[in-house]
Amino acid sequence: MSETMSVAVVGAGIFGLSLAVALREKGYIVTVFDRHPYDETQYDPVADENVQAASFRASYGTKLHYQRLALESREEWIAINKSSGDDLFVPSGMLRVQPSDVLGALEKETLANMERDGIRGTQFVKSLAEDRERATAEGWDAKLLEFPIPDSNDGRTYEAVLDSLGGFMRCSNACLYFYKLATSKGVKFIFGKEHGAVEYIVEEMVGGRKRAVGVKTRDGAVHKANVVAVAGGSFTTQLIPDLSTHLESSGGSLATFKIDKEDEELWDKYSPEKFPVITWKSTPRNKTGKDTGSVYVLPRTPDGLVKIGFRGIKFTNFQPAPEGVPFTQDGKWSIPMSPSDSSVIPEAAVDSIRQFVRIFLPDLDNVPFHSTKLCWYTDSLDNSFVIDHVPTHTDNSLFVCTGGSGHGAKFLPVLGKHAADILQNGDEATSFLRPFWRWRPDAPRRNGLEDGPHNPRNIGQCQVE
Numbered sequence: 001m002s003e004t005m006s007v008a009v010v011g012a013g014i015f016g017l018s019l020a021v022a023l024r025e026k027g028y029i030v031t032v033f034d035r036h037p038y039d040e041t042q043y044d045p046v047a048d049e050n051v052q053a054a055s056f057r058a059s060y061g062t063k064l065h066y067q068r069l070a071l072e073s074r075e076e077w078i079a080i081n082k083s084s085g086d087d088l089f090v091p092s093g094m095l096r097v098q099p100s101d102v103l104g105a106l107e108k109e110t111l112a113n114m115e116r117d118g119i120r121g122t123q124f125v126k127s128l129a130e131d132r133e134r135a136t137a138e139g140w141d142a143k144l145l146e147f148p149i150p151d152s153n154d155g156r157t158y159e160a161v162l163d164s165l166g167g168f169m170r171c172s173n174a175c176l177y178f179y180k181l182a183t184s185k186g187v188k189f190i191f192g193k194e195h196g197a198v199e200y201i202v203e204e205m206v207g208g209r210k211r212a213v214g215v216k217t218r219d220g221a222v223h224k225a226n227v228v229a230v231a232g233g234s235f236t237t238q239l240i241p242d243l244s245t246h247l248e249s250s251g252g253s254l255a256t257f258k259i260d261k262e263d264e265e266l267w268d269k270y271s272p273e274k275f276p277v278i279t280w281k282s283t284p285r286n287k288t289g290k291d292t293g294s295v296y297v298l299p300r301t302p303d304g305l306v307k308i309g310f311r312g313i314k315f316t317n318f319q320p321a322p323e324g325v326p327f328t329q330d331g332k333w334s335i336p337m338s339p340s341d342s343s344v345i346p347e348a349a350v351d352s353i354r355q356f357v358r359i360f361l362p363d364l365d366n367v368p369f370h371s372t373k374l375c376w377y378t379d380s381l382d383n384s385f386v387i388d389h390v391p392t393h394t395d396n397s398l399f400v401c402t403g404g405s406g407h408g409a410k411f412l413p414v415l416g417k418h419a420a421d422i423l424q425n426g427d428e429a430t431s432f433l434r435p436f437w438r439w440r441p442d443a444p445r446r447n448g449l450e451d452g453p454h455n456p457r458n459i460g461q462c463q464v465e
């Protein structure tokens with residue numbers, strides 16, 4: 001790769017950082033733009049609540065390519081933990097609690113896949129005596145927690161599977177780590193709401209087709225580059241409206257409790273050493289593996305925050321789309337709400353989280369939330385990422401790296417390597433993810449992207465006729 005190829009990466013979040021490091025390692029000249037002043041905030045979640053903790057799972061049902069990527073990523077996290085001396089990845093385990101006292105169909109399939117891949121030994125099924133024995137021998141038994149099923153008179157408890165590969169990442173610390181790593185490798189960063197905010201992609205016409213030649217930032221500067229790679233998370237459609245066919249923003253609901261360190265019992269009980277990540281499917285996954293109702297909780301942070309997320313309903317925010325957006329529903333598209341409007345979560349989310357707390361965190365029942373927030377997913381038509389050259393632009397000059405669909409954070413250490421392979425080699429890329437991350441205009445309209453503005457999950461304030 002010649003040193004002369006330059007890439008402007010828009011977005012210094014999980015996808016942008018990972019891509020920037022990998023491109024730099026391949027010899028590209030890389031400049032990353034972000035409107036957040038991450039150089040000042042150091043990705044501190046107090047200064048910027050967009051970055052916090054996210055769960056890690058290796059279980060991906062039938063999607064074996066993501067299972068494989070998760071295992072690849074886990075190895076990298078462990079290596080980074082060792083070399084940095086920091087616990088960016090916390091292997092607390094993850095308890096997948098079933099909707100009832102029996103194993104769900106998808107769970108059985110996940111376990112069968114893991115058996116085939118030789119990693120079944122990392123999973124412990126609560127009701128299986130041999131698994132419990134193994135859990136005891138390996139020190140995991142205390143995390144095979146029993147939760148009584150409400151209103152069952154016969155003392156039944158929820159079936160659960162403990163995934164000893166699971167855990168969570170401290171995302172803000174991990175982003176800071178990758179930002180520093182990128183800087184040390186020579187990636188240039190331009191931050192801030194004037195210098196770092198990209199207003200549009202600068203284009204020129206070549207033989208009747210558009211070519212991306214750089215980005216224009218809010219301060220009026222034009223930054224030339226051979227390739228523009230947009231990794232703008234849920235804002236990406238606003239820079240590349242052609243993505244409106246493929247992606248939609250939706251809000252996941254988060255609530256936190258704060259545990260006082262003085263309360264030694266709770267501090268200890270909800271620590272990562274004692275408490276796993278818990279996910280609960282209040283209803284089973286549907287035939288396509290889609291989550292139709294789930295709540296999860298992460299062990300408390302060093303600051304005492306216990307984070308609970310509800311993804312049973314991903315709330316949309318339909319607003320009038322600007323002219324020229326190729327795919328709209330009744331002239332509207334779903335985009336993220338402003339941070340101030342995102343600080344309240346809808347009642348349906350509060351109810352589900354409260355029900356979850358009553359069953360799984362009874363100590364915190366009736367305790368007021370410390371904070372609530374809608375956090376914006378970038379949902380694709382099939383929950384797979386969209387990482388490819390944009391076909392509307394010639395000479396592979398525009399690249400997109402997004403579509404995290406609520407599960408991208410865990411891949412931070414490895415995602416960029418696969419994405420950079422695709423950026424550099426297109427169809428010749430050797431990454432096993434190439435077929436799954438393609439620009440795919442023919443993908444069926446599903447995963448909720450068919451719902452549109454008239455669906456009750458639209459909480460946008462605009463009037464829908």
Ligand SMILES: Cc1cc2nc3c(=O)[nH]c(=O)nc-3n(C[C@H](O)[C@H](O)[C@H](O)COP(=O)(O)OP(=O)(O)OC[C@H]3O[C@@H](n4cnc5c(N)ncnc54)[C@H](O)[C@@H]3O)c2cc1C
Binds near residue numbers: 033053196375411
């Ligand atoms: C509620 C919720 C829970 C989640 N839980 C998990 C989990 O448990 N496990 C997991 O693995 N993943 C999880 N995820 C998914 C994960 O957080 C995302 O996949 C990941 O953050 C996506 O990274 P990104 O880089 O695409 O976007 P972001 O991290 O949002 O970064 C995009 C960046 O682009 C910048 N930007 C956008 N437009 C512009 C512009 N025009 N100019 C300059 N800068 C711009 C933004 O400022 C931002 O910094 C969750 C997501 C949500 C919403």
